[in-house]
Amino acid sequence: MISLLIADDHPLFRSALTGALREQLGEVEIQESHDLESTLGSLKANPDVDLLLLDLNMPGSGDLYGLIRIRADYPDIPVAVISGSDEIPVVAKVIEAGALGYIPKTSEPSIYLEAIGAILEGDTWLPAGMADKLENQPAPNLDMQRRVAELTPQQYKVLCYLHEGLLNKQIAYELNISEATVKAHITAIFRKLNINNRTQAVLVVSDLNLQLN
DNA sequence: CAAGTCCGAGGATGTTGATC
DNA sequence: GATCAACATCCTCGGACTTG
Numbered sequence: 001m002i003s004l005l006i007a008d009d010h011p012l013f014r015s016a017l018t019g020a021l022r023e024q025l026g027e028v029e030i031q032e033s034h035d036l037e038s039t040l041g042s043l044k045a046n047p048d049v050d051l052l053l054l055d056l057n058m059p060g061s062g063d064l065y066g067l068i069r070i071r072a073d074y075p076d077i078p079v080a081v082i083s084g085s086d087e088i089p090v091v092a093k094v095i096e097a098g099a100l101g102y103i104p105k106t107s108e109p110s111i112y113l114e115a116i117g118a119i120l121e122g123d124t125w126l127p128a129g130m131a132d133k134l135e136n137q138p139a140p141n142l143d144m145q146r147r148v149a150e151l152t153p154q155q156y157k158v159l160c161y162l163h164e165g166l167l168n169k170q171i172a173y174e175l176n177i178s179e180a181t182v183k184a185h186i187t188a189i190f191r192k193l194n195i196n197n198r199t200q201a202v203l204v205v206s207d208l209n210l211q212l213n
Numbered sequence: 214c215a216a217g218t219c220c221g222a223g224g225a226t227g228t229t230g231a232t233c
Numbered sequence: 234g235a236t237c238a239a240c241a242t243c244c245t246c247g248g249a250c251t252t253g
Contacts, residue, residue: 181236
């Protein structure tokens with residue numbers, strides 16, 4: 001039996017997609033998760049899942065961060081990204097980060113089935129015409145993606161606040177920790193990303209399209 | 214008087230070591 | 234890994250002083 005994990009923070013969307021897939025696929029085991037933490041938990045409990053349908057904008061997921069983390073922890077699990085965005089640079093980074101497919105949320109159920117079928121057979125899947133547009137995209141920084149995947153969730157939050165231009169004191173207030181702790185996190189981030197200052201950290205976040213959510 | 218220079222105070226950043 | 238305190242370093246800003 002096919003085993004799927006649908007990771008999306010909108011219960012209505014999950015339930016609609018689950019219903020459509022059950023109707024079309026018949027015998028299928030579908031699990032659901034609503035944020036990055038619960039997704040990682042589901043994958044830990046069931047690492048044999050055949051396909052993960054991952055929403056890019058779940059809480060804790062921060063655009064590419066969730067995908068990067070999941071690919072680092074579970075490199076053998078096929079991932080298809082579901083997103084409301086169809087911006088080419090984002091799609092390019094998603095594919096280079098290891099996703100086997102990119103499905104626009106607005107797609108018809110038949111498109112979902114087509115994509116899932118292709119990926120389960122070991123192929124990649126993109127919406128019609130998108131593959132050509134991806135060819136002109138600059139090569140992504142895979143090494144930095146790997147480094148970002150090493151960050152802890154708290155360090156990732158600090159990194160994103162750095163990108164937003166917050167002072168250490170402001171970051172401490174946002175995370176309800178002391179300024180000294182923020183500094184320690186920043187030092188750890190610099191080590192893991194092999195950078196020397198917050199300006200470089202901001203550039204990394206911009207380059208990888210990371211966000212805090 | 215305006216512009217430039219020097220210096221100290223205070224704030225912000227980053228490192229290190231210790232604790233839980 | 235998360236947190237914190239202590240410390241060193243860097244940067245900014247304002248005041249005092251000098252120069253033209």
